[in-house]
Amino acid sequence: MRFFALLSSVCLAALVTLLPHSAASQAPQTVAQTPPMGWNSWNYFADKVDDEGVRAAADQLVASGMKDAGYIYVNIDDTWEGERDATGVLHTNSKFPDMKALADYVHSKGLKIGIYSGPGTKTCGGYAASLGHEEQDAKMYADWGIDYLKYDLCSFIPDVMRKQAPNDEAEQMRIMHAAYVKMGKALEATGRPIVFSLCQYGWDAVWEWAPSLGGNLWRTTGDISPHWDRIYAILEQQAGLEKYAGPGHWNDPDMLEVGNGKLSMDENRAHFSMWAMLAAPLLAGNDLTNMKPEVKSILTNRDVIAIDQDALGKQASRSYSEGEVEVWAKPLAGGGLAVAVFNAGDNRYSTHPFHLDLAKLGLHGAQQGRNLWTGKDVQLAQNMPLEVASHGIILVRIEQPK
Numbered sequence: 001m002r003f004f005a006l007l008s009s010v011c012l013a014a015l016v017t018l019l020p021h022s023a024a025s026q027a028p029q030t031v032a033q034t035p036p037m038g039w040n041s042w043n044y045f046a047d048k049v050d051d052e053g054v055r056a057a058a059d060q061l062v063a064s065g066m067k068d069a070g071y072i073y074v075n076i077d078d079t080w081e082g083e084r085d086a087t088g089v090l091h092t093n094s095k096f097p098d099m100k101a102l103a104d105y106v107h108s109k110g111l112k113i114g115i116y117s118g119p120g121t122k123t124c125g126g127y128a129a130s131l132g133h134e135e136q137d138a139k140m141y142a143d144w145g146i147d148y149l150k151y152d153l154c155s156f157i158p159d160v161m162r163k164q165a166p167n168d169e170a171e172q173m174r175i176m177h178a179a180y181v182k183m184g185k186a187l188e189a190t191g192r193p194i195v196f197s198l199c200q201y202g203w204d205a206v207w208e209w210a211p212s213l214g215g216n217l218w219r220t221t222g223d224i225s226p227h228w229d230r231i232y233a234i235l236e237q238q239a240g241l242e243k244y245a246g247p248g249h250w251n252d253p254d255m256l257e258v259g260n261g262k263l264s265m266d267e268n269r270a271h272f273s274m275w276a277m278l279a280a281p282l283l284a285g286n287d288l289t290n291m292k293p294e295v296k297s298i299l300t301n302r303d304v305i306a307i308d309q310d311a312l313g314k315q316a317s318r319s320y321s322e323g324e325v326e327v328w329a330k331p332l333a334g335g336g337l338a339v340a341v342f343n344a345g346d347n348r349y350s351t352h353p354f355h356l357d358l359a360k361l362g363l364h365g366a367q368q369g370r371n372l373w374t375g376k377d378v379q380l381a382q383n384m385p386l387e388v389a390s391h392g393i394i395l396v397r398i399e400q401p402k
């Protein structure tokens with residue numbers, strides 16, 4: 001037995017050496033070594049997205065300086081899909097006359113392009129999804145030059161999970177898992193590096209199993225909306241997930257709402273800062289063509305982006321909270337530390353400032369740092385009073401924490 005096992009492993013090794021590289025080993029995906037950055041059509045345009053709008057977004061990423069700041073992916077969300085023909089090929093609808101030409105355009109700007117589908121019969125918007133056509137769709141994406149796929153569970157829940165395993169939730173989860181494995185393999189088989197983004201709202205502790213099937217990011221919650229309460233609720237659900245994030249595989253608390261709805265500038269800054277602290281994908285979700293300068297300056301704050309994109313790839317932990325104020329810390333490459341002091345409350349004033357307890361962050365005595373929103377050097381001292389605006393944040397980078 002042992003002899004045959006040894007012989008077969010020797011033969012296998014010889015075969016692997018003889019085979020051309022691509023056939024011998026599926027090169028591990030090297031995409032998303034830092035959290036993906038870019039833009040996605042859904043949060044602002046939803047079903048209004050079209051070819052022209054995607055080209056405009058690509059143009060604006062370049063013109064606004066966002067591309068230079070790291071925003072690379074131009075992601076088309078739901079509502080691009082048309083009908084499948086008799087051979088199973090899924091065609092685009094009239095809003096997207098030529099997806100290959102659009103991909104070429106986006107690539108010509110030095111950007112990458114993403115698309116959206118799901119494992120069910122229909123997407124969340126009721127458009128054709130990939131059930132039974134996974135390999136065919138993956139190949140088509142690769143032929144178009146797609147670089148990123150967001151794969152959204154949606155109709156797979158009623159169409160397959162609940163139908164095949166009524167009243168058996170554990171079995172439903174196994175079916176869901178298999179559907180993501182299937183698309184992961186289909187993408188891998190194309191040989192094209194394609195970021196694989198799982199969108200199934202955090203079900204069944206997705207962070208525990210998504211990396212093993214090639215998931216580069218996975219939504220941890222239901223949908224975001226441009227309302228402070230929703231953003232805060234999502235943020236609260238990220239504490240404790242930090243150990244699952246790292247180069248190539250990230251928790252995704254959903255796309256950015258910076259610049260959308262009626263968020264105040266403090267709220268936009270806090271949202272952006274905390275997503276950077278979480279090492280979250282930074283996918284802008286606003287109308288780039290009509291972006292206010294103050295929104296642009298938030299989205300292009302390179303010091304904050306550097307926290308998100310830090311090579312160590314650690315997600316922040318919530319060090320402690322006191323009343324409505326939370327203190328989060330994110331270890332950085334080279335031994336640095338980013339510290340966020342965030343006021344979730346509505347009405348704390350200087351009559352009762354927050355006192356920062358550095359000892360709770362494992363820090364000893366005064367720390368030299370830089371406030372990443374003012375750009376000024378600051379010294380943090382034990383118990384120092386800090387006045388943080390309602391829904392505001394103080395974000396400090398300490399190069400040499402003591």
Ligand code: GAL
Nearest residue numbers: 042077078124125152199223
């Ligand atoms: C939701 C998803 C959103 C968006 C939408 C499109 O399920 O969470 O981010 O993709 O579907 O229909």
